[in-house]
Amino acid sequence: MVERKSLGVGILGAGFIGQFHVRSWQGVRDGDIVAVCSRTLKNAESLAREAVESGVGEDVAAYDDVVALVQDPRVDAIWVLTPNFTRIDVIKAITDEVISGRAQLKAIAIEKPLGRTVDEARQVLEMVEAAGLLHGYLENQVYSPGLVRAREIVWARGAASAGTPYLARAAEEHSGPHNTWFWNGATEGGGVLNDMMCHSVEAGRFLLTPPGEKSSAWLKPVAVTATIASLKWGRKKYAEQLQDTYPGVVDYTKTPSEDYAHAVFEFVNGDGEPVVVEATTSWSYVGAGLRLSFELLGPEYSMESDTLSTESKLFLSRSLEQAEGEDMIEKQNAEQGLMPLLSDESVSYGYTGENAALCTMFLHGEQPLESLESGLEVVELLMAAYKSAETGETVRWPLDLNDFVPAVAQGTWNPRA
Structure with a gap:
């Protein structure tokens, strides 16, 4: 029997939308949640427990530092779910680690909207492209x-x-x-x-x-x-x-x-x-x-x-x-x-389909049509x-x-x- 492979996903952001994504993961076959990161460690630990209890991840790590999340060897891709005003700093922290070789990410997916302005959205896209990552725009609908x-x-x-x-x-x-x-x-x-x-x-x-x-x-x-x-x-x-x-x-x-x-x-x-x-x-x-x-x-x-x-x-x-x-x-x-x-x-609004599709494509090295270019x-x-x-x-x-x-x-x- 061939061992089934799975994309290791790190969730960055443990607020309302993070909880929605974790609940949706019960319909995802090609990815498992392996880590959660939040500015507040208590929130990261709470969402990590929810992921374990709902069966969408095992030994899910909790972090309050973006760099630690990116450097976790189990993390193949990161779902960025943090507030709009954090977007530039968060993406820079992630891509700096990838470009430096301190992290081995395959892909990144970013919640809507991509930025608060065209300039911010373009900066996000350019940083991700410079890091050579596959990318998806998280537009659930x-x-x-x-x-x-x-x-x-x-x-x-x-x-x-x-x-x-x-x-x-x-x-x-x-x-x-x-x-x-x-x-x-x-x-x-x-x-x-x-x-x-x-x-x-x-x-x-x-x-x-x-x-x-x-x-x-x-x-x-x-x-x-x-x-x-x-x-x-x-x-x-x-x-x-x-x-x-x-x-x-x-x-x-x-x-x-x-x-x-x-x-x-x-x-x-x-x-x-x-x-x-x-x-x-x-x-x-x-x-x-x-x-x-x-x-x-x-x-x-x-x-x-x-x-x-x-x-x-x-x-x-x-x-x-x-x-x-x-x-x-x-x-x-x-x-x-x-x-x-x-x-x-989660199913009706498209979160389950979104996460299932992105995990499958990222796992196989494919670039989704609904990309950060769409977000820009x-x-x-x-x-x-x-x-x-x-x-x-x-x-x-x-x-x-x-x-x-x-x-x-x-x-x-x-x-x-």
Whole structure:
């Protein structure tokens, strides 16, 4: 019997998203979690124990030093899940060890967004390429099984007969993130546009691109028209609620981040036809929990998907005393009434498919299509959207956004001033 090989994965970042990735690993065959690193050793040890207890790793090491993680001989690849404002320093620490020969990494995968600006995203890509590493951009939605299968059928049955699709709509909405740094424009790099439209625009590009093709090769950006707003959290009552909940958050009555963003991205596809991605995101949605919705329209066909239209629902009456939690759906806002139930969020949102695909490709020395180049392209699209929102004008390509920093990230944007 041939001994099965496995990719040794080090998780860098033990927060909310790190926990999500570890839970998803139960559906991964070609990789095992061998180490966890966090700025706080206690958090790294806790997530390492969770990995062991859930059967996705054995003798999982815990570190509070990036260099120690990279130099661990069991670590073949690192999943970078740290906050946006740490990205440059973290990637430099990793790639310096590889270039110096003190570490023998094969690959790196980095969570969205790749950077807070085009300049940061480009620096990340250049450092990783200089180190000679395989790389993947952790955009989970393009691995969501509902999207992947619908796209396959649309292109095989619809586009093959009637022509390529022309309009993709993608939306991501919830009531707001879990950590202070997300709410501060400088550390996040903006607000909901940077935090969540990175998902929506890439999901839209994915749907409009034929399976097996790179989005950047098939879709050439032409223009973007965007709007941002502070709808809920800039109101005095909710700005005070933010400050009570997240110590250290900025005063949203003075320097808010946008909690709503809408953008229309225009492209020309590989057939020379105009196509459009409509993306909408918000931190001001109050419903059962996180809502992801997608549509794809073509000449004689369409598809749609909504994560709150679940196969299972349950009802809990007002007579039941309920503790707050997120056991039914991410960003859960209620524990009573008729509630949607997602049986496995890691699968539905694409984390399991993402990690399974990247582990298999990295193990076999293959470069994923959804690479850090994709991440840079997404940041360029987001920064163009910010520029459009700030100027109130449509932004057209070609354009140079390398030095552009959104007013939200600079702390100078306040639509209520």
